[in-house]
Amino acid sequence: ETGVTQSPTHLIKTRGQQVTLRCSSQSGHNTVSWYQQALGQGPQFIFQYYREEENGRGNFPPRFSGLQFPNYSSELNVNALELDDSALYLCASSLSAGPFPGELFFGEGSRLTVL
Amino acid sequence: AQKVTQAQTEISVVEKEDVTLDCVYETRDTTYYLFWYKQPPSGELVFLIRRNSFDEQNEISGRYSWNFQKSTSSFNFTITASQVVDSAVYFCARSSQGAQKLVFGQGTRLTINP
Numbered sequence: 426e427t428g429v430t431q432s433p434t435h436l437i438k439t440r441g442q443q444v445t446l447r448c449s450s451q452s453g454h455n456t457v458s459w460y461q462q463a464l465g466q467g468p469q470f471i472f473q474y475y476r477e478e479e480n481g482r483g484n485f486p487p488r489f490s491g492l493q494f495p496n497y498s499s500e501l502n503v504n505a506l507e508l509d510d511s512a513l514y515l516c517a518s519s520l521s522a523g524p525f526p527g528e529l530f531f532g533e534g535s536r537l538t539v540l
Numbered sequence: 541a542q543k544v545t546q547a548q549t550e551i552s553v554v555e556k557e558d559v560t561l562d563c564v565y566e567t568r569d570t571t572y573y574l575f576w577y578k579q580p581p582s583g584e585l586v587f588l589i590r591r592n593s594f595d596e597q598n599e600i601s602g603r604y605s606w607n608f609q610k611s612t613s614s615f616n617f618t619i620t621a622s623q624v625v626d627s628a629v630y631f632c633a634r635s636s637q638g639a640q641k642l643v644f645g646q647g648t649r650l651t652i653n654p
Contacts, residue, residue, distance in 0.1 A: 427584060458640065467544075467631055467644030468585070481640045513583060529642070531577075531585040 428452060429532035431516050437538045438506050446501045446535045450518030456480070457499040458529065459491060462513040471514075474499055503537075511539045542566040544634050546645035553622055554653050561617045561648045563632030569593075574608065574615045575633040575642065585631065591615065622652045 428451035438444050450457050456475045460468035470483035474493035488504040497518070503510055513536050517529040545564045553559050565574065576588040589599065591608050599606045603620045619626055629649045633642040 427586075429584075456640075460642075465646075467633075467646050468642075469644070470641035473640045483641055515583075515585065517585070528587045528590065529585075530587070534583040536583075 427530040427532065429516060429518050429530050431514075431532035431535050433535055434533065435536045435538075437540060439540050440506055440508060442506050442539075443502065443504045444506060444537060446503075446514050446516075446537070448499045448501070448516030448518075448532060450497050450499065450516075451530050454518035454520055454530070455497050456519045457493055457497065458517045458519070459499070459501045460515040460517065461485075461510075462515055462534070463509075464512070468515055471501065506539045508539050511537060513537075542568065542634070542643065544632055544643050544645040546630075546632055546648050548648045549646070550649045550651070552651040552653060555624055556621050558618060558620050559622050559650065559652075561619075561630050561632075561650065563615045563617065563645060565613050565615065565632070565634045567613070567634060573635045575635070576606065576615075576617050577631045577633065577644075579629040579631060579647070581628075588617075619650075622650075624652050624654055626650060627652045 430449045432447045458473040459471040462468040471485050472482040473480045477493045490502045492500045513534040515534045517531045519529050543566050572593045574591045577585040579585050605618045607616045629647045631644050631647045633644045635642050
């Protein structure tokens with residue numbers, strides 16, 4: 426158990442819809458990162474939030490957006506869903522967003538299927 | 541792109557065999573970090589080890605050991621006397637000083653048969 430919880434665990438959407446995924450980070454962690462893991466692939470970095478500000482972004486279009494709240498929980502929003510957005514979305518929390526990456530604690534993920 | 545390559549897509553061995561998972565990375569950075577994560581069927585990624593680019597000492601933790609060779613840009617992971625519970629997908633990853641993202645390899649699915 427990493428102390429990182431994600432919801433929902435599974436969901437099905439149709440193309441063009443919007444989705445919000447939620448993450449509660451481990452107690453005391455002020456940094457949250459989101460990753461997308463397509464079937465049979467390694468996770469790909471979407472973005473990171475540190476103290477409610479975006480602190481780095483991967484190669485994902487603007488329809489992928491996020492929020493971090495004062496209690497350090499986080500949301501990932503995806504608009505105008507496409508079939509290729511079907512994946513496992515992983516949230517990871519860590520103690521610091523400093524220059525030296527620390528241990529990331531991952532949740533079990535939200536599996537999104539877009540039909 | 542500075543990739544991480546795990547050439548072995550799937551490995552299947554019999555319990556108690558030793559098994560090595562290969563990882564080769566690309567980087568232009570002088571300071572970087574390498575990681576191994578385990579992903580069981582439940583989905584979460586479990587941290588196994590972090591190694592920085594200035595520390596080339598091999599590390600052993602119980603049945604697990606890691607061989608970091610900067611000259612060949614490799615960071616291989618060996619499980620000694622494998623057990624069925626070691627069955628999972630294993631990911632090698634790289635990060636960089638000042639960059640917060642991890643770049644993962646495609647993973648190696650390890651199956652330990654009883």
